[in-house]
Amino acid sequence: MxxxxxxxxxxxxxxxxxxxxxxxxxxxxxxxxxxxxxxxxxxxxxxxxxxxxxxxxxxxxxxxxxxxxxxxxxxxxxxxxxxxxxxxxxxxxxxxxxxxxxxxxxxxxxxxxxxxxxxxxxLPKTSAEIVAREYSFETKGLKSGKNEVLYKNEGQELHHVVGAPMLPGKTLDDVKKFVSEEGGGGRPSGPPPIDFENGFTTAVTDGGIDQVTDLELKKGKYALVCFIQDRKGGPPHVMKGMLAEANVQ
Ligand SMILES: [Cu+2]
Structure with missing residues (x-):
């Protein structure tokens, strides 16, 4: 330890x-x-x-x-x-x-x-999992409360997972619009569609790295986003479509 x-x-x-x-x-x-x-x-x-x-x-x-x-x-x-x-x-x-x-x-x-x-x-066995690759996320077994999550980077690039509960009635399109305005240097129009206060951010890992980490989650829909760029530089991965919805049971 x-x-x-x-x-x-x-x-x-x-x-x-x-x-x-x-x-x-x-x-x-x-x-x-x-x-x-x-x-x-x-x-x-x-x-x-x-x-x-x-x-x-x-x-x-x-x-x-x-x-x-x-x-x-x-x-x-x-x-x-x-x-x-x-x-x-x-x-x-x-x-x-x-x-x-x-x-x-x-x-x-x-x-x-x-x-x-x-x-x-x-690594310790877990029932919850988040897989990141270019340019998507896949999740399984996320539940409310404390989770031990296997976070796997199965891509070639570096990734992390920024997750936050989606506010009622909001969609992934709303999240994409919000982060694009912010990422593009523009002023986001209106309040955020996600609850940043109750969100989480994992460490940034390289392709091929697996880790088990603790995440405290709330029941409902989460938006998962990656803000890291490719090794050659460029826009954050969310601009290449690296955002997903995850259901926390
Ligand atoms: Cu990424």
Whole structure:
């Protein structure tokens, strides 16, 4: 188990994590001691690039994602005062951990060395599943309350899942229209068609990465959206149709 803790306020984040861990199947727990929602992205770096180089890519908004930035994963958005958890296999290597503030501001980083010697382990069995690929989502077994969800990236590109309950009477077309206006730099017309407050965001993962993570869900229809761009750069995947409706039983 790897214990990660984030603290700080809305504009500044501090992150504490062990500098060195053993690879293989790893459960990452993110304790959020700050006042806003926080995540902890775990990114493998193949080369001499620094945490600042990783941040430049993350802040580039639609820019290319270089090949030295690999794997990805970590713990998705966790509410203040809560501990979020994700379990996945971590290969040997140098990782940069990134925790973003909820408002504009510089994310905090920490370096994490993953030492090898352990083989890949099997993920815990779950009944709920979200599969991401270019450019769609597939879900099964999502239910209200706390879910252990297998989140699989079966594509070639990096993806994440941003999910939020759809407001009564709203459709996926309304969601697409809303995020396109926002993503296109325009001002969204009218109130959002989804309940962001009760939404979730998983970690960003590379193609071929599977993780099991905790999601707290409400019964009803959810909109699932991906805002990550292709490795070569370009628009967020939602603009290529990567949005779907999921039914939480
Ligand atoms: Cu995507």
């Amino acid at each position: 790897v214990a990660i803790e984030v603290s700080g306020d809305a504009k500044k984040v501090d992150v504490k994590a062990p500098g060195k861990i053993k690879g293989g199947l790893v459960q990452m727990n993110l304790k959020n001691s700050s006042k806003g929602p926080r995540d902890a992205q775990v990114i493998r770096v193949e080369g001499e690039q620094s945490a600042d180089d990783v941040l430049k890519v993350i802040m580039s908004q639609g820019g290319p994602i270089p090949d030295w930035l690999q794997d990805g994963g970590g713990v998705g958005e966790t509410a203040p005062g809560k501990t979020g958890s994700a379990t996945q296999n971590l290969a040997e290597g140098k990782y940069v951990l990134v925790a973003a503030p909820s408002e504009d501001g510089e994310p905090a980083t920490a370096e994490l060395q993953v030492e090898g010697g352990s083989s890949e382990g099997e």
